Amino acid sequence: MKKIVLIALILLIQLYALAQEKLxxxxxxxxxxxxxxxxxxEREIICRLSTQNFKKLMTKPLEMASDNTxxxxxxxxxxxxxNWMRSGYACQFRYEKMEKRIRLIGITEYAFGNAAxxxxxxxxxxxxxxxxxxxxxxxxxxxxNEQCELVKIPTIKAKLKFKKIYLEEFSEETYFGYSAQLEKIVEKHKNAEQKRRSKN
Structure with a gap:
């Protein structure tokens, strides 16, 4: 029993150390x-750049940060x-030389959906x-004939206008705001595909 507790403790310490790792x-x-x-x-992304004398740059708090963040x-x-149980996202950042700031440049997301x-x-x-x-x-x-089917919506390609977001302005609301905007586009294409299929 003592060995199991010791192993569990070592694993927890390693997980904590991994969570604290710096890039x-x-x-x-x-x-x-x-x-x-x-x-x-503090649940914030902290960045220290040599060109800014390693001054502490930080995001707003990431309220939903977990072991999988x-x-x-x-x-x-x-x-x-x-990453959550059945979905997740990634936000990509890069340094903009002209502006001398770190900017959010991309978002990717995935979902496994419900059980079906x-x-x-x-x-x-x-x-x-x-x-x-x-x-x-x-x-x-x-x-x-009501046997059910998982239907792929034709690939959605859209041109959108996104405002510039820098590291200091970033929070989870940034992602959720974009996600809500993008959900409307997905819903529109889903409805169009349902309408197309209902005519066949």
């Missing part, structure tokens, strides 16, 4: 290493990943170009 990478392209991490106590390196910056996979799919929004691409499904109870 060390040259984010501002000056050849010097910068740091970004999630402050577990972490920072990951990307090709030209980093991303915040947040209704609402499952994935999407991405490029906040620099305004391009949105989504691949989503819905469960049609009336399809196949």
């Amino acid at each position: 060390v990478k040259d984010l501002d392209f000056d050849g010097k290493k910068d740091t970004v991490y999630i402050d577990q106590k 972490y920072i990951k390196a990307t090709h030209n910056g980093f991303e915040l990943r947040n 996979n209704d609402g499952s799919g994935e999407a991405s929004a490029n906040l620099l170009t305004g391009n949105y691409i989504g691949n989503w499904h819905y469960y049609d109870h009336l399809a196949n």
Whole structure:
């Protein structure tokens, strides 16, 4: 019994240490290493850039941050990943040389939907170009003579206008605000597909 408790304690300590890990990478392209991490106590993304004398830059609090919320390196910056039981999202950031600030440049999301996979799919929004691409499904109870079917909505491609969001302005509401905006587009395409299928 003591061994089990000891092993559990060691695993918990390792998980806590992993959650505190810092991403060390040259984010501002000056050849010097910068740091970004999630402050577990304050629940904020903290970034320290060499070009700003390692001054503490932070997001607004991430109220829903959990053990499945972490920072990951990307090709030209980093991303915040947040995974739940059946869905999740990632927000990509990069340093803008002209503005000398870290900017939110993209959002990706995925969902497995409910037990029947209704609402499952994935999407991405490029906040620099305004391009949105989504691949989503819905469960049609009336399809196949009421035998039911998971229907793929044709790939959604839309051009949207996104305002600039910088690291200091970012919060989970940023993602949820975009998500609500994008849900309307998905619903519109779902309704169009349902109408098209009802005519067949």
